[in-house]
Amino acid sequence: MKFRYIKSILSAASLLLAVSVTSCIGDLDATPIDPNIVMTFDQASVFNKIYGTLGLTGQKGPDGSGDLGDIDEGTSSFYRMTWCANQLMTDEAIVNSWNDAGVATIADCSWSSSNEIVTGLYYRLTFDITLCNYFLEQTEGLTDDETTRQRAEVRFIRALNNYYLMDMFGNPPYCDKVSTEKPQQIQRADLFAKIEEELKEIGDDATATLAQPLQTTYGRVDRVAAWLLLARMYLNAEVYTGTPQWGKAKEYAQKVIGSGYKLAPVYKHLFMADNGSNVNKARQEVILPILQDGVRTKSWGGSLFLIAGTHKSDTGMNPWGSKQGWGGPHCRQAMVAKFFPNVNDAPSVLEDQMVVAAKDDRALMCGVQRSTSTGDNMSFTDGFACAKFSNIRADNGLTSDTDNPDMDIPLLRMAEAYLIVAEASIRANNGVSTQETIDAMHEIRKRANAAESASYTLTDIRDEWAREFWFEGRRRIDLIRFGDFGGHTDYNWDWKGGEKQGTEIKEFRNIYPIPANDINANTNLEQNPEY
Numbered sequence: 001m002k003f004r005y006i007k008s009i010l011s012a013a014s015l016l017l018a019v020s021v022t023s024c025i026g027d028l029d030a031t032p033i034d035p036n037i038v039m040t041f042d043q044a045s046v047f048n049k050i051y052g053t054l055g056l057t058g059q060k061g062p063d064g065s066g067d068l069g070d071i072d073e074g075t076s077s078f079y080r081m082t083w084c085a086n087q088l089m090t091d092e093a094i095v096n097s098w099n100d101a102g103v104a105t106i107a108d109c110s111w112s113s114s115n116e117i118v119t120g121l122y123y124r125l126t127f128d129i130t131l132c133n134y135f136l137e138q139t140e141g142l143t144d145d146e147t148t149r150q151r152a153e154v155r156f157i158r159a160l161n162n163y164y165l166m167d168m169f170g171n172p173p174y175c176d177k178v179s180t181e182k183p184q185q186i187q188r189a190d191l192f193a194k195i196e197e198e199l200k201e202i203g204d205d206a207t208a209t210l211a212q213p214l215q216t217t218y219g220r221v222d223r224v225a226a227w228l229l230l231a232r233m234y235l236n237a238e239v240y241t242g243t244p245q246w247g248k249a250k251e252y253a254q255k256v257i258g259s260g261y262k263l264a265p266v267y268k269h270l271f272m273a274d275n276g277s278n279v280n281k282a283r284q285e286v287i288l289p290i291l292q293d294g295v296r297t298k299s300w301g302g303s304l305f306l307i308a309g310t311h312k313s314d315t316g317m318n319p320w321g322s323k324q325g326w327g328g329p330h331c332r333q334a335m336v337a338k339f340f341p342n343v344n345d346a347p348s349v350l351e352d353q354m355v356v357a358a359k360d361d362r363a364l365m366c367g368v369q370r371s372t373s374t375g376d377n378m379s380f381t382d383g384f385a386c387a388k389f390s391n392i393r394a395d396n397g398l399t400s401d402t403d404n405p406d407m408d409i410p411l412l413r414m415a416e417a418y419l420i421v422a423e424a425s426i427r428a429n430n431g432v433s434t435q436e437t438i439d440a441m442h443e444i445r446k447r448a449n450a451a452e453s454a455s456y457t458l459t460d461i462r463d464e465w466a467r468e469f470w471f472e473g474r475r476r477i478d479l480i481r482f483g484d485f486g487g488h489t490d491y492n493w494d495w496k497g498g499e500k501q502g503t504e505i506k507e508f509r510n511i512y513p514i515p516a517n518d519i520n521a522n523t524n525l526e527q528n529p530e531y
Helices: 042-054 078-087 103-107 116-138 143-167 188-203 224-235 238-242 246-257 267-271 303-309 332-339 350-357 417-430 435-447 458-469 475-481 515-521
Strands: 286-290 409-413
Touching: 042 116, 042 143, 042 332, 042 435, 078 103, 078 116, 078 332, 103 116, 116 143, 116 515, 143 188, 143 224, 143 303, 188 224, 188 238, 224 238, 224 246, 224 286, 224 409, 224 417, 238 475, 246 417, 267 409, 332 458, 409 417, 417 458, 435 458, 458 475
Parallel strands: none
Antiparallel strands: 286 409
């Protein structure tokens, strides 16, 4: 399959960018840039488009003029693809009733270098990086305050996309400019260093060009986003570079905690239709939202994917504020066990009763007409449903659309910093619980109205990551860091590796393959081991 993946980029911005190279511009069958042709650069439109790539898929929405070719536009969004590649094969989510291309082999860990999700994700990330490179080239030398701020934000979004390339693909091609030359491959540790340098340049106090904490428009990046992404990278540094950096992880997470952001008082409000309003207090926790609006940002790959994908009519669920219900990802039994260690104690009730039974406000699951077991993995009702996301407002007001949701996606939020402090502290102390670990865990669990403990183990923290962030598109990253994904591990779950009782996932699957068509098109690239 050949991805004609920049079909028509930024027609609204009059950006004539169509390049016939690989990787950072994709494997394109299009006309190269002609330097003799004058191109009109609309700075505001391109800047808005760069933010739009986080949740939208093309020029129209929800379909009809997608950024990427040869892939279903609805699946091609940054969020939906990173979510699927981090979630569907883990101990949290399972999907058995969709025939979307590539989903089945992602879920059972048998993907190849031609998998549609893997290939689409790769080109989505490289597309977004190319767009950022173009903006930065076109604005180079401009020193007005607004352009300086925009350039810093675009550099953050480029760093974010490079972070996912590093995490997902290990040694991807690297580009920091638009070029017709085939890009060179970069080693994972070297890409880590480049992302680290960029985030420090735009986010550290002495040199930062990003806005001060909470001093920019909601939805735009401030320097706290850079601090949190750095903290996440340092927490996973041993995976990416071979050298742990627990101290730096804790340092940057503590900067986030001291920034002025704070935990929302009510956990479920983080995932409701008015989570970006001034009434719903979720906004005080969300450091980087992917903005969504039922009328103005229609997409099959944003919060509609989360809400419709986890609900289905006639399966005993509470109303979720949308007429869309696709009956897709739902809970593995191992996820239920995070709230009910004896899964037989989990009741077949709605989510408002489930949180009472679990004594944890995060247990937003529906057990009506379901058993905890995923059984033979044949239907949406095999296993509890996720009722975490909804298009219902906390203030009971009307939403803007009855199909497409208003719920902003909380891509980066404050709670992550607390769990980074908890984990980094205990790891730096050779696995022994510290007071910093205890205090950070208590902050998270207090908000959830969950019982606190006098001490915590690494296993407790691994499970707390699941309880706090379940179905938010990050679980694979955490399992790899704990040594509980690919390779020999005694941590098992239902349908792990595609087998009912669970089986070992080979270690090479801790990273994805570079797509076969890019390997074939660019002789500078070497495929990841065993693909």
